[in-house]
Amino acid sequence: MTEFIPPGTRYVDLPSPFPMKRGGELRQARVAYETWGTLAADGGNAILIVTGLSPDAHAAASDSNPEPGWWEAMLGPGKPIDTDRWFVVCVNSLGSCKGSTGPASIDPASGRRYALGFPELSIEDGARAAVAVVDALGITRLACLIGNSMGGMTALALLTQRPGLARGHINISGAARALPFSIAIRSLQREAIRLDPNWNGGDYDEDSYPESGMRMARKLGVITYRSALEWDGRFGRVRLDSDRADDEPFGLEFEVESYLEAHARRFVRRFDPNCYLYLSRSMDWFDIAEYCSPRCGEHDADARSALAAIGRAGLEKALAIGVHTDILFPLQQQEEIAEGLRAGGCDARFLPLPSPQGHDAFLVDFERFGPAVAGFLDELHVPSPA
Amino acid sequence: MTEFIPPGTRYVDLPSPFPMKRGGELRQARVAYETWGTLAADGGNAILIVTGLSPDAHAAASDSNPEPGWWEAMLGPGKPIDTDRWFVVCVNSLGSCKGSTGPASIDPASGRRYALGFPELSIEDGARAAVAVVDALGITRLACLIGNSMGGMTALALLTQRPGLARGHINISGAARALPFSIAIRSLQREAIRLDPNWNGGDYDEDSYPESGMRMARKLGVITYRSALEWDGRFGRVRLDSDRADDEPFGLEFEVESYLEAHARRFVRRFDPNCYLYLSRSMDWFDIAEYCSPRCGEHDADARSALAAIGRAGLEKALAIGVHTDILFPLQQQEEIAEGLRAGGCDARFLPLPSPQGHDAFLVDFERFGPAVAGFLDELHVPSPA
Known part of the structure; x- marks a missing residue:
């Protein structure tokens, strides 16, 4: 459904075959992305954004697509994620219909849409696909990995797969596992x-x-x-x-x-x-506790321990932001993320915000989210050598 | 759909025609009810229960129907609503399908089910139908009116229609008006x-x-x-x-x-x-602010003032109980009821309970709801003259 794809979208081909976590594989699959700003000579100013369920890669206006993006107020020159300073990459999730390969894409084996013939999709598959974009762009280490909502899960999966790939991490209204209400x-x-x-x-x-x-x-x-x-x-x-x-x-x-x-x-x-x-x-299936080793069998402890492993593996600073009125990814879930990362030695903070807008506050309450994100990125910033 | 009606259900015929608030009228309509205990000679020990959307009149086991009812733990000899002491009436809401006339009933004019030919139903119609049962049983004043969930709205409508009909009132997880989330x-x-x-x-x-x-x-x-x-x-x-x-x-x-x-x-x-x-x-339509006189046009103030009018009109004691985890009728709505009634001079208390079970806690958390209801009824109890 090509009409869903914003103009200016770019692509990275995934290794073919691309094996999926729960079995099966994709062939000739690709991931859609967009970028803003310029990668520093030392490669140290890269930020990767992984998104919620529905957004495309067009987070903000760019040279190739001047239309406002879904996070326009947060991303651009002089904005909280300042593209005069940072090189920002946003990927469209694997399995989506906005450029990345998903169930609405043509299966090269049949010449028809995958539909339910698409292999079972996990958050972890989306994380590996996002890593492929980072690698293809020649980024060896991200200054910051930002994940919103479902992207908060993707970010944690990514950090278990490639420990140390990010120096900093902002987890916004995310979760380390799906709970029964959601x-x-x-x-x-x-x-x-x-x-x-x-x-x-x-x-x-x-x-x-x-x-x-x-x-x-x-x-x-x-x-x-x-x-x-x-x-x-x-x-x-x-x-x-x-x-x-x-x-x-x-x-x-x-x-x-x-x-x-x-x-x-x-x-x-x-x-x-x-x-x-x-x-x-894929969100229902996600559970960071799977990555605890050794497993103690007690769910909360396993989740905490898996998060601590991320916090030990080269992630320097993290910020888990949540909102009091979020009923879908409630505040305790962001607190769990911050506590778990901190238990591993990462400088991780939990920031509960009193936004009235619930789970979607990060898409609208820029008065609160702007300074929170900008402040964290300021602390991460290391000026490039002249 | 007669199979929905519990055995032992009794009926009161409504005046025919029975005009409806939003227009139209019912003919040969009736209200289903059940009773427990014995009405005292002075008539002073009557309790009326008005229910949520789905329950029938069979709140608890009775002589005519020994099956457990939907509030079995709360109602019976020696229970929080002690039927050795109180004469308890529970009505099935007008518009329901559990005995009272509703859209599934036969329209006497056509000989077929009303279906969408049933006139528009308001909470206020249900309240007037419940009053008809109280009158038919020869009760001139209720010791207590108990309304749960939707019944909390029905109870407030009833008290605006017949000021002073109840001496005491327990409003459980109810609301004085529907809010947009619900x-x-x-x-x-x-x-x-x-x-x-x-x-x-x-x-x-x-x-x-x-x-x-x-x-x-x-x-x-x-x-x-x-x-x-x-x-x-x-x-x-x-x-x-x-x-x-x-x-x-x-x-x-x-x-x-x-x-x-x-x-x-x-x-x-x-x-x-x-x-x-x-x-x-009918719940979406309910708004106590309609009964404010004179209307000031400011919604919150009108609602408060309409509640105060109930609190001034012979209601002596009231208890508004709510639950922290209720997302459908949130705690502020029970607080609003208690504050409004109190503003009219009624001895009204607000009791927030820390039940984890949300809106339905009154149907399961008897450890908390039992003592709260029993304590209030104890304070109301005046022994009948021997």
Whole structure:
């Protein structure tokens, strides 16, 4: 679905075959990315951003694509992630439909879309694909690895695979493992898509598209990405004007319903349903405790110990940022990350922010996230030799 | 759908016609109820319970129906609501399918089910129907009115309609008005039902039943009725045994998914989808601020003032109980109720409980809810003259 791919997107070919964690392999697969700024002669100013479920690689306007990106306020000259200073790379997740190879891509073996023939996708596969981009760009060590939401999981997976690849790490509204409340929400989103008759076991096209299932999934997403507190102030009990209200029985009546509907309509045709299913499930599967050695069998302790191993392996500084109102990746999960990394000797801080916007605060609350990220990067910055 | 009605259910006929708040009227409508204990000679020991969306009138085992009820641990001889002392009435909500007239009932004018021909249902209609039961039983004043969840709204509506009808009031996990987060959740539940092709504009039967829509709606309900905290301890990341896991692509894999599935399967055929839609929407519409006079136009102030009017009109003591982990009727809403009633001069307390079980804690956390309710009733108790 090429129309999802922003202009100016660049690609790195993955090794072929590219074996997948849970079995199977990809051939002729690639990862989409974009860059901003200039890599220093000593290669020491590189930042890699790994994203949440839905974003593409176009985090901000660039020479090749002047359209604003999904993190426009955070990234650019003089912005919190200052591209006059840093060379920034953002990758589109493996399994997505925005340039990187995923279930909506053509399987070279059959000449048809993979759909459910795509091998099972893990967060770890996305991490290895991101590492391939770093390697291809000739970066030997990242100054900072930034992961948001699902990208917070990808970042931790990457740091277990390539210990020491990053000097600094910012984990934003991320998690070291999926917990049952989030699994339940994501499972229900997937069920909504699967129940849509148009989904048809993953075999659909533009004319028979599982639109209502995607709309349900997205609405449930938006509900859990924001917070009750924010919506009280924003929507209250305001009703739609009579000309915007829905004549259908039980149709839209309140502003908040119309907001969800508008969000869902913008999303449904811009994201491939099978890719959504694969990426969503990869989050449920992720559990840093798998990388604890030796395993003690006690889950919390294993997770802590696996995080400590990352903190011991060359990661110098880390910052785990979370938001009080996040119900999907609750604050305790970012605290767990910071504590675990610190237990390994890394200078890791936990920063809880009082943003009212819930899980998605990092996409909107720049007053809080801007200084937090900029301050951390300032501490990391080492001027290049003239 | 007579199979939904517990044996031993009794009925009060509503005045015919019974006009509805938003227009239209019911004819030959009735309200289902059950009672426990004995009404004192002076009539002073009556308690009325108004329920959440789904319960029937069978709150506990009784002579006419020895099966355990939905609040079995709370209601009975020697229990927190002690039926050796109190005469307890529980009504099934108007609009439900468990005995009271609702969209699944036969419309006497047509001889067919009302379905979407049922007039628009408001919380206030349910309150007036509950008052009709109190009147029919010859109770002139309730010692206590207890409302849980949606019933907390019904109770407040009742107290605006019949000021002074209750001496005491316990509002459990209730709200004085619907807020946008809850509206959004309920709107999505209704959409899931409406999207099911079998719903068919409300015209379905047992053979073409909107089962998948109801299952989605119920799962989303259960997710929002409980809490992430409870589920972390209860399910963690435990997976299903291979013989219980689902072979379907993206099928059930984690315990928490199987728990939701089991809950949903138990519910879907036991509750009429149209009744669900009507009752769900009635909650979105409820707003105590409508009863403020004069209206100041500032929403919070109007709500407070309408609550104060209840607190001035003969309600002596009240207790608003809430739970820290409730995301659907958050704690601030019970605090608002207590503060509003107190502003009118009522001896109203707010009791936040640290239950991990979220909105549904009152149905399971009897260690906390039992003593809270029993203690309040003790203070209300005036021994009948011998």
